[in-house]
Amino acid sequence: MAEVRVNVTRMELLRQKKRLAMAQRGHRLLKQKRDELMHRFMELVEESRGLRERVEEALASGFRSFLLARAEMAKEGLYEALMTGGDSREGSLLAVRMDSVMNVQVPRFALQDSREPYAYGFATTSAELDRALAAFAGALPELIKLAEIEKAMELLAEEIETTRRRVNALEQILIPQLEQNIRFIYMALDEMERSSRAQLLRIKDIIRGVA
Numbered sequence: 001m002a003e004v005r006v007n008v009t010r011m012e013l014l015r016q017k018k019r020l021a022m023a024q025r026g027h028r029l030l031k032q033k034r035d036e037l038m039h040r041f042m043e044l045v046e047e048s049r050g051l052r053e054r055v056e057e058a059l060a061s062g063f064r065s066f067l068l069a070r071a072e073m074a075k076e077g078l079y080e081a082l083m084t085g086g087d088s089r090e091g092s093l094l095a096v097r098m099d100s101v102m103n104v105q106v107p108r109f110a111l112q113d114s115r116e117p118y119a120y121g122f123a124t125t126s127a128e129l130d131r132a133l134a135a136f137a138g139a140l141p142e143l144i145k146l147a148e149i150e151k152a153m154e155l156l157a158e159e160i161e162t163t164r165r166r167v168n169a170l171e172q173i174l175i176p177q178l179e180q181n182i183r184f185i186y187m188a189l190d191e192m193e194r195s196s197r198a199q200l201l202r203i204k205d206i207i208r209g210v211a
Helices: 010-072 076-081 127-210
Strands: 090-101 104-113
Touching: 010 076, 010 127, 090 127, 104 127
Parallel strands: none
Antiparallel strands: 090 104
């Protein structure tokens, strides 16, 4: 057992009791926070699982159509169609705001895109290219949502680990140390009280003997 170094006074006993009550309350609140963070984290895991499956399926469909388009079209015509488009600085915006989840600031993304995915002529292009671009454009909002969820999961995981370490520090170090200090002060005060009583009895015996 670690050596206890505290003042053996009733004031110190009161101070240690107050610290213990505060530590126990903090421990209880941190455990509740940790449990709620874990609940939110698992909800995000479930949401991301289904979203990732849909995104991967849409992207796979888009890539299949793109490979068919590349096989059907001349390389120069395909590159020209892909390079044709409006100014990327106009009509496209990814808005970002921060939201608080259990005091953890997580980003929220919102896609605002007014551009048409088909910015090329249809006479010289393959229908498979249209299908590929439609699949990619349809997957983009869910892809951004998936990035938002996975970033939130990363931030929540960091906060869960920090909270877990704090709970363990209170549970395994601070609270046992305070309880040990309180027991030590109680025993020391009891010993001092017994010693004082013994001295008083000896003094009374001496006074009676003199009388």
